Amino acid sequence: MIELRNGGFAYPGGASLFENLNFTLGRGESLSILGPNGVGKTTLLKTLLGFLPLGEGEFHIEGCGKGKEFWNIVSYIPQAKTPSFAFTVLDMVLMGRASSVGIGRAPGKKDYEKARDALTLTGMSHLEDRPVNRISGGQLQLALIARGLVKDPSLMILDEPESNLDMKNQLIILDILDYLKREKNTTIIMNTHYPEHALRLSERALLLGKNCRYRSGETHEVVTEQSIREYFQVESALIEYSRGDRNIRGILPIHHI
Amino acid sequence: MIKSLEKSSIPLSGMLLLIVILLSLAAGRYSLSPVQVLRVLSSHISGADYDGPVLDQTVVLSVRLPRILLAAVIGASLAAAGCAMQSLFSNPLVSSHILGVSNGAGLGAALGILLSGSIIVIQGLSVLMGLAAMGLTLVVSRSRKGSGVHMLVLAGVMVGAVFQALISLIKYIADPEEKLPTIVYWLMGSLAGTSMKDLLYGVPALVISLAVIFFIRWQLNVLSLNEEEALSLGVNVKLMRLLVILSTTVISAVSVSLSGIIGFVGLVVPHVSRMITGPDHRTLVPVSIFLGASFLVVVDTLCRSLTTAEIPLSILTALIGAPFFTWLLMKTGGSWND
Numbered sequence: 001m002i003e004l005r006n007g008g009f010a011y012p013g014g015a016s017l018f019e020n021l022n023f024t025l026g027r028g029e030s031l032s033i034l035g036p037n038g039v040g041k042t043t044l045l046k047t048l049l050g051f052l053p054l055g056e057g058e059f060h061i062e063g064c065g066k067g068k069e070f071w072n073i074v075s076y077i078p079q080a081k082t083p084s085f086a087f088t089v090l091d092m093v094l095m096g097r098a099s100s101v102g103i104g105r106a107p108g109k110k111d112y113e114k115a116r117d118a119l120t121l122t123g124m125s126h127l128e129d130r131p132v133n134r135i136s137g138g139q140l141q142l143a144l145i146a147r148g149l150v151k152d153p154s155l156m157i158l159d160e161p162e163s164n165l166d167m168k169n170q171l172i173i174l175d176i177l178d179y180l181k182r183e184k185n186t187t188i189i190m191n192t193h194y195p196e197h198a199l200r201l202s203e204r205a206l207l208l209g210k211n212c213r214y215r216s217g218e219t220h221e222v223v224t225e226q227s228i229r230e231y232f233q234v235e236s237a238l239i240e241y242s243r244g245d246r247n248i249r250g251i252l253p254i255h256h257i
Numbered sequence: 258m259i260k261s262l263e264k265s266s267i268p269l270s271g272m273l274l275l276i277v278i279l280l281s282l283a284a285g286r287y288s289l290s291p292v293q294v295l296r297v298l299s300s301h302i303s304g305a306d307y308d309g310p311v312l313d314q315t316v317v318l319s320v321r322l323p324r325i326l327l328a329a330v331i332g333a334s335l336a337a338a339g340c341a342m343q344s345l346f347s348n349p350l351v352s353s354h355i356l357g358v359s360n361g362a363g364l365g366a367a368l369g370i371l372l373s374g375s376i377i378v379i380q381g382l383s384v385l386m387g388l389a390a391m392g393l394t395l396v397v398s399r400s401r402k403g404s405g406v407h408m409l410v411l412a413g414v415m416v417g418a419v420f421q422a423l424i425s426l427i428k429y430i431a432d433p434e435e436k437l438p439t440i441v442y443w444l445m446g447s448l449a450g451t452s453m454k455d456l457l458y459g460v461p462a463l464v465i466s467l468a469v470i471f472f473i474r475w476q477l478n479v480l481s482l483n484e485e486e487a488l489s490l491g492v493n494v495k496l497m498r499l500l501v502i503l504s505t506t507v508i509s510a511v512s513v514s515l516s517g518i519i520g521f522v523g524l525v526v527p528h529v530s531r532m533i534t535g536p537d538h539r540t541l542v543p544v545s546i547f548l549g550a551s552f553l554v555v556v557d558t559l560c561r562s563l564t565t566a567e568i569p570l571s572i573l574t575a576l577i578g579a580p581f582f583t584w585l586l587m588k589t590g591g592s593w594n595d
Contacts, residue, residue, distance in 0.1 A: 051485050068491060076489035084347040085481050085536035098479045099491020104472040106539055131535070151491070 001026055002155060002187055006057035009040065009047050017043055019056065019212045025204060027154065028181050030188040032198030032219065035208035036232055041191045044208070045159055048189065049076055061155065071099050075148030077158040080141040086131035089143050093118055093128075096150035111150075118146035122176060138169030145176060156180070158190040162197060170194075174201055195223045196250035207231055223251065233257040266534050270547035274329070277551040281325050281558040286565070287316050324451040327460065328557040329550035331448075331512045332522055334463045336530075336549025337470045338505040339523030340542050344477040345501045346410065349531065352523035353505045355410055357417030361390025362513035364420045367427040367440045374439070380458060380514040387510025390416050391502065445569030446517025448557050459511045466504035466511075470542060473500060477538040519571050521578035522549055528582070532589060552578075 001024065008019035017040035025031050033041050046052040048059050050070070064073055075096070083092075096118070097111040107115075119125045122142045127135055132143060141161055148156055161177075162170040178201055180186040192198055198205045198219050205222040207215040209231040215222050228236045228251060235254045240247065282294045289297075293309060297317045300307040307314055338353040346355075353359070365386030369379030397412035424444070431437040470477075479492045480501070487494050512519065526549040527541065534540040553570075556577055560568045 046485075049485075049489065051488070071489060071491040074489075076485070078483075078486055083482055084349065085344075085478075085531075087478065087536055091478065091537050095479045095482070095490055098476070098487075101475065103476060103493070103496070106475040147490075 001062040002060070002189075003062075004048070004057065004059050007044075007047065007054055007059065008056035009043060009052065010055050016055075016212050018208060018214065021057070021206070021214060021216070023204065023206055023216050025187055025189070027187055028185040029204060030177070030181055030190070030202040031204045031206060032202040033189070033191045033206045033208065034193075034195060034198055034223070034231075036210075039208040039210060041208060042159060045157055045189070045191060049074070049157060068099065072151065073154045075151060075153035075156045077141075077144050077148045077156060077161060079159050079161075079163060080137055080144055082133050082140065086133040088129050088131055089124060089135065089139075090115060090119070090128040092132055092143055093147045093150060096147035099151060114150045114152075115146075118149040119143075121149065121179075122146040123172070136169075138165045138172070141165060141169070141173060142176075145173070149180075152184075153186060155187045155189070158188070160191050160193065163193060170197070177201055195228065196248075198223055199249045199251075220249070225251075228253075229257065266530075266540060266544045267547075270530075270544045270551070274547045274551045274554075277554050278325055278329065281554050282317050282321050284558050285316070285321065285562045287312070289313060289317065319452070323453045323456055324448050324557065324561075325554055327448055327451050327456060327515065328553045330460050330463050330467075331516055331519070332526075332553025333546040333550040334467045334508040335512055335519065335522040335553075336526035336545040337467050337542055338508040339527040339549075340474075340530075340538060340545050341470045341477060341501045342505055342523070343527055344481040344538060345498060347481050347483065349528060350524070351410070352520075353509045354417070354518075354520065354523065356394045356413035356502070356506070356509075357390045357415075357420060358387045358506050358509035359513050359518050360417040360420035360424065361393075362387030362510040363444055363518050364390075364424050364427070365510075366443055366514060366517075367424050367431075370440050370443060371427055371431055371436055374436075379443070383514035384462075384507075384510045386420075387513060388506060390420055391506040391510075395502070442569065444517050444571075446519055446571040446574075447560070447567055447569055448516055449561065449567050455515075459515045462507050462511045466507045467546070469500055469504040471546070473497065474538040474542040477501075477542070478536075481536075481538075517569070517571055519553075519574050521574050521582070522553060525578050525582045526552060529585060532585070 003024045004021055007021040008016060010016040023031060033044060035041050043052060047054045050066070064070055093115040094107045094111060097107050097114060101107050101111060116125065119128055122145055124139065124142050124146055127139060132140055135143070145161065162173050165173065174197060177188055181188060202219050204217065205219040207222050207227055215227055225236055225238050228234055234256050237252045237254060238249065239252050240249050279291050279294060283289045283291045293313060294317055296309065297307055297314050301318060335353065342351050342353050342355065343349050362383045365383035366379050369382040372378065394409065394412045394416045397416065398409040428437060428440055431440055476492060476497055479487050479490055480494070480497050484494060527545050530541055530545040530548055534544050556573045557570060560570055560573050
């Protein structure tokens with residue numbers, strides 16, 4: 001069980017970015033964090049990860065402390081950005097084992113096995129020897145997800161994993177995240193600019209707005225035409241499409257207010 | 258990057274170093290053939306009698322070998338320090354000079370010459386001031402909470418500039434007949450007159466720092482990512498930074514105290530090595546160590562054998578290093594992955 005209780009944050013000398021935020025998540029559940037630019041979505045992720053101190057309240061993962069213990073079960077997947085040095089995809093993914101490879105040691109056979117498993121799961125095996133500056137943005141994001149997977153995390157925190165990707169790559173990422181939830185019981189928290197991705201993947205959603213307003217709850221209750229109007233100042237239509245046993249919902253933006 | 262070359266780059270560069278050392282032992286005004294050198298070495302190791310002139314043994318074992326070993330250790334250390342700094346700053350364009358340590362150590366040496374002239378005082382003050390410069394850089398860069406590597410670099414540049422100015426001040430007030438030339442020649446660097454005993458002063462500190470960088474070489478991969486990523490992968494970023502900063506500071510300070518300010522090696526050698534091995538520090542660090550050692554041994558051999566007088570080390574390092582690097586840049590466009 002993962003819980004944020006009365007979470008609040010303000011930059012030094014600035015107004016509060018958010019306050020009194022609450023959510024709880026069970027194992028294998030997913031939370032999408034939505035909201036317009038500048039309301040503190042990334043800041044919220046950074047406070048959950050401990051990169052920024054939570055001003056008030058606390059973020060708690062059942063049975064898990066801080067520091068090394070935290071990073072043994074939590075993976076953070078940043079937005080895909082080519083690193084300064086163009087490691088191969090395999091070397092990049094191997095770095096995900098850093099918490100279990102001691103100082104002064106290098107990854108061993110087991111670490112390589114884990115890395116290759118993660119590459120297989122993300123469909124990236126054929127690119128393992130390719131330098132990361134010679135793969136596409138979508139492939140780099142998949143490599144970063146693979147890197148996050150090698151420690152078998154219970155919680156994955158992703159910062160806009162589908163931004164800057166084409167439609168097919170977006171769906172590939174969402175399918176992988178959905179698989180991890182169902183098959184590996186991984187809990188997922190992600191920022192997204194796409195309400196339909198929240199509807200597709202997450203049971204729960206957190207919609208952040210200006211002046212510390214927020215709405216939290218089940219995704220279909222949070223992502224509505226009315227809340228999109230209120231929080232984004234956009235008129236939209238909620239559309240539903242069924243094929244077989246799949247029911248897909250999306251938000252069609254009409255015009256801004 | 259050529260795959261096959263990448264795999265065999267460690268043994269190949271190791272062999273290159275051995276060959277360079279052998280040729281360097283043979284080269285010089287008292288010229289010997291590599292075969293003679295090997296015979297001197299093997300008779301020394303096995304304890305058997307050498308059947309050639311005694312002078313051969315003296316030149317190889319007492320004159321050239323200590324100097325070559327010192328050049329190799331300094332070159333290897335500067336190259337390894339360069340790799341570690343480039344990883345720490347996620348930037349292939351920095352070297353260990355960037356934090357002001359070399360200028361601090363240079364000031365210490367100049368001060369030592371001005372005040373006493375004894376080698377122990379000069380080297381001691383040099384290391385001490387190098388460490389002081391690093392400390393000052395750290396204090397300035399940490400004056401505001403949460404400031405990152407940019408602040409560290411800027412602080413290093415500022416501290417370096419102040420220490421550089423202080424070196425000039427000491428030169429300005431130094432006695433122009435005696436002290437000034439000594440300071441100038443010292444800062445230009447030279448390994449002339451190195452004996453086996455001299456190796457005991459600085460080499461242990463260099464070797465320990467070099468070993469630290471060698472042992473954390475895989476972690477240098479992770480450290481080269483941005484700080485939050487490295488932290489989230491479970492690396493103790495603070496400890497790793499401390500290890501890198503301490504070991505590179507010791508390397509910079511000690512090498513300046515032994516051989517003056519040698520530019521280039523810490524920047525160029527990791528670059529060239531990265532073109533051969535790719536960015537994985539597991540291969541990059543050992544190859545840089547071997548190539549750095551080879552480079553400085555070659556340059557120092559030229560310093561002592563090109564003319565009848567010694568040429569200062571820093572002059573030839575730049576005169577050979579800069580055109581070579583420029584040629585490499587023109588050939589590859591500065592890229593090491595295509």
